[in-house]
Amino acid sequence: MAELQLKSLEKKYGNGFKAVHGIDLKVKEGEFMVLVGPSGCAKSTTLRMIAGLETITGGEVRIGENVVNDLVPGKRGIAMVFQNYALYPHMKVRRNLSFGLKLKRQPKEQIESATSDVSGILEIDELLERLPKQLSGGQAQRVALGRALIKQPEVFLFDEPLSNLDAKLRASMRVRITDLHKRLRDEGRPATVVYVTHDQVEAMTMGDRICVMKDGHIMQVADPRTLYDRPANAFVGGFIGMPEMNLVPAVLTRDAGLRLTAGGQTVEVPEGLAHRLNVEDGAVTLGIRPQHMSLVDAGSPGAFDAEVVNVEFMGHEINVHARLGEAVLVAVVQTTDLTRRIARGDLIGLRPYAARIHLFDADTGENVSLAKDH
Amino acid sequence: MVTLSDLPDQSRAERTPPTPLELKLRRRNRINAFVRYSLLILVGFIMIYPLLWLVGAAFKTNSEIFSSAWFWPARPTLDGFREGWETSTPYNFGHFFLNSMYIVIPKVIGTAISCTLVAYGFARFEFPGKKILFSILIATLLLPDVVTRIPQYLLFRELGWLDTYLPLFVPSWVAGDAFFVFMVIQFLRAIPREMEEAARVDGANTAQTLIFIVVPILMPAIISVCLFQFMWTMNDFLGPLIYISSVEKYPVSIALKLSIDATEAFNWNAILSMTVLALIPSLVVFFLAQKSFIEGISTGGVKG
Structure with missing residues (x-):
């Protein structure tokens, strides 16, 4: 196992389109790194450049001590799991697993013991004599995983491996993959993993660290908790978390106390926010997660009054959509906390938790409410 | 009760x-x-x-x-078969069948190999001039066969290949049949690249990827190419007529005409008997290939 390092990695296509804009990323030995972002953010391109399936037009990829830019995929010490499994359709599972080792001309006994080893770990012993078309989606994905595992690579690359599975299977495969990663770590052969997904649940639950990407730029690299609590910018704030973070244009004034004006209403924000602000008065973007607002009566101090436009009943909680000026805020309220029925057209108060308010620069989107926190 | x-x-x-x-x-x-x-x-x-x-x-x-x-x-x-088999030449019809095989077998094998290689190149690699070369390939598809006959004849005469089987199968060894190349390219385009990429990650080089991964997946297409080439070559009349002049080298298609020329009163039943025999190889190959064509591996390794 080895460390993986990207240094000003760049991808520019023949038609001049720049997909990846010189990104820097360091994946530590044995770390589970998730690349996440909306479609078109070049996360897959980045992964394919690491794999050697896409040419690198600038910067370098380093695996361990070696710069691997000019090595063919087979010589880079990587293994990859593809979104659509990419099993060889004409080979039985056993041959699918051992194909890579056979190409390396490993001795037969060694191949056989490796095959039985891997099929034991992934519980695919009974599938060894089947053809890929005789496998279910979950089984095929396990075989694809086995094909990567058997090579004992320096770095594992996953390209949206679970997106073809149904929700239930996806959840169980998620656990299986993280378990496998932990198990390898415990056995003293930690696996360095780069895992690409567009699904933030996968990202949050699986990654040791997460790299959020947008338009070929890295927006933030951090562990899941930091990413959620301290998003570096409005994009990360909006991308991570369900439902999405509310992002509302607002104006900050600091004459008597700290005041935020949004949707034509001015609200006094209690102390606690003021001391971590790193911004002059003026236009900002107010970011507040739906879970971080309490539902109060209209006209309560420290709350924005808003008109309910939609109520989604989820069982244990409800999502309240309420209009504040031009914007629609979403608040998640625990059903048990509700004192009265809420219906469309009601005027309610939404009071953000001061400690959970994020303010982003109106132009750059940068989080300006983090700086003095530490 | x-x-x-x-x-x-x-x-x-x-x-x-x-x-x-x-x-x-x-x-x-x-x-x-x-x-x-x-x-x-x-x-x-x-x-x-x-x-x-x-x-x-x-x-x-x-x-x-x-x-x-x-x-x-x-x-x-069975008189027709008896007479037809003997023919009016020193050779029996089995000899002409064998001659046909001398053309058909190298031609089919050569076509399968060369077309797969060329199609793989066009479908999977980027190289300078690819678009123009591909256009030229497709243009030859639209060219009527007859317009190249005379230049080809002169070329092969210069090479000293007249009255040999070479002019009949060598062009196919260099992917001369644009139609088949086109057919394999179309088939390849429908196959996701991930399997080849997986093979490259597994350490296979280009040739190994082609042989171990692409060719087995392409098998249905390659079998159809072989099938068509077999039948068309078996039935080709003009090619052997132009290039083969000695009777001992005649393939079946020309040999059938031979019996019309040589006898004064045509033994129609002999000619028809041999025609029936001449149909058999094509039919047999067709039914054999059809079976494996249908059984041919679907791209079951990919779900998408």
Whole structure:
């Protein structure tokens, strides 16, 4: 196992389109790194450049001590799991697993013991004599995983491996993959993993660290908790978390106390926010997660009054959509906390938790409410 | 005592009697089906009749062939086969069959290999001039065969290849059949690249990827290419007619014409018998290949 390092990695296509804009990323030995972002953010391109399936037009990829830019995929010490499994359709599972080792001309006994080893770990012993078309989606994905595992690579690359599975299977495969990663770590052969997904649940639950990407730029690299609590910018704030973070244009004034004006209403924000602000008065973007607002009566101090436009009943909680000026805020309220029925057209108060308010620069989107926190 | 027949017949009781409308529709369906199938059988019979007549006529005597248009021989005889097999030349028909194989086998193998290579190149690699080269390839597809006959003849004469089988199969070794290249390219385009990428990650080089991954997946396409090439070459008349001049090298298609030339009174039943024989290899190959074509591996390794 080895460390993986990207240094000003760049991808520019023949038609001049720049997909990846010189990104820097360091994946530590044995770390589970998730690349996440909306479609078109070049996360897959980045992964394919690491794999050697896409040419690198600038910067370098380093695996361990070696710069691997000019090595063919087979010589880079990587293994990859593809979104659509990419099993060889004409080979039985056993041959699918051992194909890579056979190409390396490993001795037969060694191949056989490796095959039985891997099929034991992934519980695919009974599938060894089947053809890929005789496998279910979950089984095929396990075989694809086995094909990567058997090579004992320096770095594992996953390209949206679970997106073809149904929700239930996806959840169980998620656990299986993280378990496998932990198990390898415990056995003293930690696996360095780069895992690409567009699904933030996968990202949050699986990654040791997460790299959020947008338009070929890295927006933030951090562990899941930091990413959620301290998003570096409005994009990360909006991308991570369900439902999405509310992002509302607002104006900050600091004459008597700290005041935020949004949707034509001015609200006094209690102390606690003021001391971590790193911004002059003026236009900002107010970011507040739906879970971080309490539902109060209209006209309560420290709350924005808003008109309910939609109520989604989820069982244990409800999502309240309420209009504040031009914007629609979403608040998640625990059903048990509700004192009265809420219906469309009601005027309610939404009071953000001061400690959970994020303010982003109106132009750059940068989080300006983090700086003095530490 | 209650007997079994006293019990109400449940299934019959539950079944509601058909309404007059249902009965009418059912009857109309039956009549429609009858008309449809009768028509199809009739047209099908008309279309296949010449072939049936050919097979029947091969077992007729010479005089009977022209006395009746009905295909079934009145007095079946194998004389036609006996005479036709011997031919009027020093060689029997088996010799001509063998000659055909000398052309067909290298041609089919060469086509399969060269077309796969060229198609793989066009479908999977980027190289300078690819677009222009591909356009030229497609343009040759649209070129009528006859316009290249004379230049080709002159070329092969310069090479000293006249009266050999080389002009007949060598062009196919260098992917001369644009149609087949095009066919394999189209098939390749439908196959996701991930399997080849997986093979490259597994450490396979380009040749290994082609041989171990692409070719097995392409098998249905390659089999159809071989099938078409086999039948077209087997039936090719003009090619051997132009390039082969000595009788001992004649393939079946020319040998059939030979018996028309050589005999004064045509032994039609001999000619027809040999025609029937000449059909057999193509039919056999077709049915064998059809089976493996249908059984051919689907791209079951990919779900998407």
